[in-house]
Amino acid sequence: MRNLGSRYSSHQVDEENPYWISFSDIMAGLLVIFVLAAIALVLELTQLKEKIQEDMSELARAEQVRRDILKDIVGELNSMKIPVKLSENDTVIRIPNDVLSFRQRSFNLPDDKRSLANALAIGEVIYKSIRKENRWKYLDTVFVEGHTDRAPYSNQAIKGNWGLSTFRAISVWDYWNSEMPEGSRLDELKNHVGKKLFSVSGYAETRPVSCSNASPDVDNQDVCPRGRIDSLESLKMNRRIDIRFTVKLAKSVDIREKLSAY
Secondary structure, three states: OHHHHHHHHHHHHHHHOOOHHHHHHHHHHHHHHHHHHHHHHHHHHHHHHHHHHHHHHHHHHHHHHHHHHHHHHHHHHHHOOOOOEEEOOOOEEEEOOOOOOOOOOOOOOOOOHHHHHHHHHHHHHHHHHHHHHHHHHHEEEEEEEEOOOOOOOOOHHHOHHHHHHHHHHHHHHHHHHHHOOOOOOHHHOEOOOOOEOEEEEEOOOOOOOOEEOOOOOOOOOOOOOOOEEOHHHHHHHHOOEEEEEEEOOOOHHHHHHHHOOO
16 A cells, blocks of 8 residues: 555656656756857857967067168168157167258248158158068058147248148148159058058147247157257257058957957
8 A cells, every 4th residue: 555655646746746857858958059159159259369460460570660761771771861760669760850951931842952852752651661572561651740839920821830730731741742753652652452552741930840839748758758958959859750650450449359358
């Protein structure tokens, strides 16, 4: 009787829990799905890591190519007695006012033979170095940047020193493309995605390389790394052209978007 009662009791429990087996199957299925999802996530993160490493390697290569371009340009121009220099962690070629002698409050490229010869030589050397071994493939934009001194420029038609600095850059850019032969002009160069490589910009007096004693930032080493300099000399040094080279950032935006999803 006891065995019969036990079998009866078990049968009664099964009847009272008709969904027990179905629930267990669901939990097992969910566990399988979770494991598969975890495996898929690990694989995707592994692929993303490999892609990031690949892009970092490509970026390092682009930065090395940029250093090679700038050092070649500076080395060749210095050998031609044109004293340009590297600046800002080997990303900028600085053309001092001694090379392109802009007059105060003037954006026209000086028309003396020395300045014009210097300007043309700089453009030709830049073109040759960028074209060498298809280095342009690693570049995004090259900016021709104009700068002014702190002296006020009252011509509001071109927004004072902002327009003056920009037009200085345009003056150099126009001269390059009017004097360099077709087929070897800078405006013909394109970047790694087929867009025009060169652009121009102006910074007015906001990025001085030297400061006069009257400058409020004269003791700030970040703004005035050369410290106190005679006022006239300081003004002259800040009237200059910089050439800034930026490299391509391979698919970096896509990587940031993917990382933000985790």
